[in-house]
Amino acid sequence: xxxxxxxxxxxxxxxxxxxxxxxxxxxxxxxxxxxxxxxxxxxxxxxxxxxxxxxxxxxxxxxxxxxxxxxxxxxxxxxxxxxxxxxxxxxxxxxxxxxxxxxxxxxxxxxxxxxxxxxxxx
Amino acid sequence: xxxxxxxxxxxxxxxxxxxxxxxxxxxxxxxxxxxxxxxxxxxxxxxxxxxxxxxxxxxxxxxxxxxxxxxxxxxxxxxxxxxxxxxxxxxxxxxxxxxxxxxxxxxxxxxxxxxxxxxxxx
Amino acid sequence: xxxxxxxxxxxxxxxxxxxxxxxxxxxxxxxxxxxxxxxxxxxxxxxxxxxxxxxxxxxxxxxxxxxxxxxxxxxxxxxxxxxxxxxxxxxxxxxxxxxxxxxxxxxxxxxxxxxxxxxxxx
Amino acid sequence: xxxxxxxxxxxxxxxxxxxxxxxxxxxxxxxxxxxxxxxxxxxxxxxxxxxxxxxxxxxxxxxxxxxxxxxxxxxxxxxxxxxxxxxxxxxxxxxxxxxxxxxxxxxxxxxxxxxxxxxxxx
DNA sequence: GTGGTCTAGACCACG
DNA sequence: GTGGTCTAGACCACG
Numbered sequence: 001x002x003x004x005x006x007x008x009x010x011x012x013x014x015x016x017x018x019x020x021x022x023x024x025x026x027x028x029x030x031x032x033x034x035x036x037x038x039x040x041x042x043x044x045x046x047x048x049x050x051x052x053x054x055x056x057x058x059x060x061x062x063x064x065x066x067x068x069x070x071x072x073x074x075x076x077x078x079x080x081x082x083x084x085x086x087x088x089x090x091x092x093x094x095x096x097x098x099x100x101x102x103x104x105x106x107x108x109x110x111x112x113x114x115x116x117x118x119x120x121x122x
Numbered sequence: 123x124x125x126x127x128x129x130x131x132x133x134x135x136x137x138x139x140x141x142x143x144x145x146x147x148x149x150x151x152x153x154x155x156x157x158x159x160x161x162x163x164x165x166x167x168x169x170x171x172x173x174x175x176x177x178x179x180x181x182x183x184x185x186x187x188x189x190x191x192x193x194x195x196x197x198x199x200x201x202x203x204x205x206x207x208x209x210x211x212x213x214x215x216x217x218x219x220x221x222x223x224x225x226x227x228x229x230x231x232x233x234x235x236x237x238x239x240x241x242x243x244x
Numbered sequence: 245x246x247x248x249x250x251x252x253x254x255x256x257x258x259x260x261x262x263x264x265x266x267x268x269x270x271x272x273x274x275x276x277x278x279x280x281x282x283x284x285x286x287x288x289x290x291x292x293x294x295x296x297x298x299x300x301x302x303x304x305x306x307x308x309x310x311x312x313x314x315x316x317x318x319x320x321x322x323x324x325x326x327x328x329x330x331x332x333x334x335x336x337x338x339x340x341x342x343x344x345x346x347x348x349x350x351x352x353x354x355x356x357x358x359x360x361x362x363x364x365x366x
Numbered sequence: 367x368x369x370x371x372x373x374x375x376x377x378x379x380x381x382x383x384x385x386x387x388x389x390x391x392x393x394x395x396x397x398x399x400x401x402x403x404x405x406x407x408x409x410x411x412x413x414x415x416x417x418x419x420x421x422x423x424x425x426x427x428x429x430x431x432x433x434x435x436x437x438x439x440x441x442x443x444x445x446x447x448x449x450x451x452x453x454x455x456x457x458x459x460x461x462x463x464x465x466x467x468x469x470x471x472x473x474x475x476x477x478x479x480x481x482x483x484x485x486x487x488x
Numbered sequence: 489g490t491g492g493t494c495t496a497g498a499c500c501a502c503g
Numbered sequence: 504g505t506g507g508t509c510t511a512g513a514c515c516a517c518g
Contacts, residue, residue, distance in 0.1 A: 007433065007435065008433055008443075009211065010507095012501080012502060012503085013502080013503080014502080014503085019214075019218045022218065022221050022222060022225070023217055023218060023221045025221075025225060026220075026221030026222075026224050026225050027221070048503085049502095049503055051502095051503065052502080052503060055502090055503090065225070080225050081226075082225075082226055082227030083226045083227065084226060084227045084228065085226065085228060086219070086222075086223050086226070086228055086233075086236075087222075089131070090219045090222060090223065091236065092141075093215065093219060094216070094219055094233075094236060094237070094240065095145055095236075095240045096141050096144065096145060097208070097212045097215060097216050097219075098148075098237055098240040098241050099144050099145045099147070099148035099149070099240065100144060100148075100208075100209075100212060101208050101212065101241075102148050102241050102242070103144070103147060103148050103187070103202055103204075104204055104205045104206060104207065104208070105204030105205070105206045106206065106207060106208055108237070108238065108241045111208075111216075111237050111241065112234050112237055112238075114208075114213065114216060114217075115216070115220055115230070115233050115234055115237060116230065116234075118216065118217045118220040118221065119220050119223075119224050119230045119233065120224070132501090134507080134508060134509090135508080135509080136508080136509090160489080160490065160491080161490080161491060161492095162489090162490080162491090170509080170510085171509060171510050171511070171512095172491095172511095173493095173508095173509070173510075173511095174508080174509065174510085176491070176492070176493095177508090177509095179491080180491090180492085184428070189251065189252055190490085190491060190492095191251065191490085191491080191517090191518090192489085192490045192491055192492085192516080192517045192518065193489085193490070193491095193517075193518050194490080195489090195490060195491075196490095196491080253455065254492095256516080256517060256518090257517080257518080258517080258518085263458075263462050266462065266465050266466060266469070267461055267462060267465045269465075269469060270464075270465035270466075270468050270469050271465070292518085293517095293518055295517095295518065296517080296518060299517090299518090309469070324469055325470075326469075326470055326471030327470045327471065328470060328471045328472065329470065329472060330463070330466075330467050330470070330472055330477075330480075331466075333375070334463045334466060334467065335480065336385075337459065337463060338460070338463055338477075338480060338481070338484065339389055339480075339484045340385050340388065340389060341452070341456045341459060341460055341463075342392075342481055342484040342485050343388050343389045343391070343392030343393070343484065344388060344392075344452075344453075344456060345452050345456065345485075346392050346485050346486070347388070347391060347392050347431070347446055347448070348447075348448055348449045348450060348451065348452070349448030349449070349450045350450065350451060350452055352481070352482065352485045354452075355452075355460075355481050355485065356478050356481055356482075358452075358457065358460060358461075359460070359464055359474070359477050359478055359481060360474065360478075362460065362461045362464040362465065363464050363467075363468050363474045363477065364468070376516090378492080378493060378494090379493080379494080380493080380494090404504080404505065404506085405505080405506060405507095406504090406505080406506090414494080414495085415494060415495050415496070415497095416496095416506095417493095417494070417495075417496095417508095418493080418494065418495085420506070420507070420508095421493090421494095423506080424506090424507085434505085434506060434507095435502090435503090435505085435506080436501080436502045436503065436504085436505045436506055436507085437502075437503050437504085437505070437506095438505080439504090439505060439506075440505095440506080
């Protein structure tokens with residue numbers, strides 16, 4: 001899996017890494033049980049600080065997306081907890097995005113198409 | 123219009139104000155041409171600094187959502203420019219939200235319903 | 245002569261009036277010796293405060309573009325002083341505009357064409 | 367790069383900083399990718415508040431001229447977006463400048479020479 | 489009365 | 504060490 005940092009973005013690097021791994025798990029780029037690169041390897045590959053990668057992994061672990069053990073490093077969890085609802089923060093954020101899109105003249109169907117694309121046929 | 127700040131959020135206060143006004147314009151709580159509270163009044167009401175409110179208003183102004191003049195204060199623009207497409211940042215953010223929702227077991231239809239609700243019947 | 249206020253502009257109203265009169269004199273819309281509307285009449289017509297119009301006229305008078313007498317009101321001066329050089333402020337402002345245009349990819353010739361258009365064939 | 371503030375100017379300090387950096391980028395004083403002084407350093411050097419410098423940098427960032435990250439500070443963007451046209455505000459401002467110059471007796475060719483000088487041979 | 493600018497100073501997350 | 508946020512308070516031009 002290739003992780004790309006948008007250096008123009010205001011989103012912190014560790015968050016961008018975390019987000020891309022979550023999106024990778026959702027869209028199937030990262031399979032359940034799949035091994036993630038080590039903190040060192042990823043940091044080296046991306047030319048960033050190991051602390052930054054570590055922070056991303058720690059958050060992913062805390063959120064239940066990945067698990068780590070000393071032997072095998074980090075792996076995608078196969079049994080991610082399905083709480084069944086969106087966080088309030090994500091709902092608000094979704095409303096913000098939809099509002100901005102609507103005010104920009106983006107048709108409702110176009111947003112829905114994007115949702116379907118991102119969600120996938122699963 | 124009532125603006126509520128989530129003090130626990132890591133979204134800066136001025137951004138929260140900005141976001142809520144954008145959402146208010148989109149959902150009709152704030153009508154085109156409507157007066158916004160003065161910088162001082164809103165700051166007093168919310169118990170925050172005028173600079174913070176001012177920053178929100180200036181961003182809204184720069185983005186074309188509102189206009190300000192020294193006589194009348196700030197009001198919602200009646201002719202908000204419609205660029206017709208979502209920003210790359212918002213698309214990525216939408217993908218993140220959809221991915222997280224999907225991994226939490228939220229059905230696709232539930233997200234789409236939210237989009238339709240936020241977009242409105244217009 | 246029709247004066248239009250851009251209410252989205254950050255340029256103060258009295259400055260906009262002053263600028264448009266200067267541009268009108270330069271492009272011939274306002275002839276030398278021509279009568280300007282009274283402060284009252286212009287304020288009424290534009291729906292603004294007489295103080296604002298008065299401020300514009302006072303500046304124009306101070307700059308030597310117009311002259312006022314009690315009997316005839318304000319008239320365009322027929323002998324505007326030709327100092328022969330641009331103010332430092334205007335040179336800097338010109339450099340800013342040219343710089344922004346250049347960085348936006350506007351060709352040099354396009355700017356020059358605008359200058360020629362605004363200057364006129366005179 | 368040396369930034370000089372005109373204390374007599376009615377252009378706000380943060381705008382003057384912003385303008386000089388834009389002009390510096392255009393005329394090559396500031397190269398693509400070049401580091402800008404840190405907010406603190408520039409504020410100290412100029413004897414002004416960090417907020418004022420920060421405001422200039424944030425505007426430059428929003429306009430796409432520079433990028434900032436917390437590690438490296440601010441630097442000139444190497445791929446400034448070229449919209450290809452002048453803003454309406456700049457066109458009006460150019461007309462004002464040309465009009466004033468013409469009424470002062472400045473020959474058209476002198477203005478054009480300035481434009482060519484500011485634009486550079488590129 | 490209004491928004492806009494600026495200061496001095498503090499605290500914060502990111503890296 | 505860096506930019507970003509926020510406060511308390513002051514002053515200003517515009518209208």
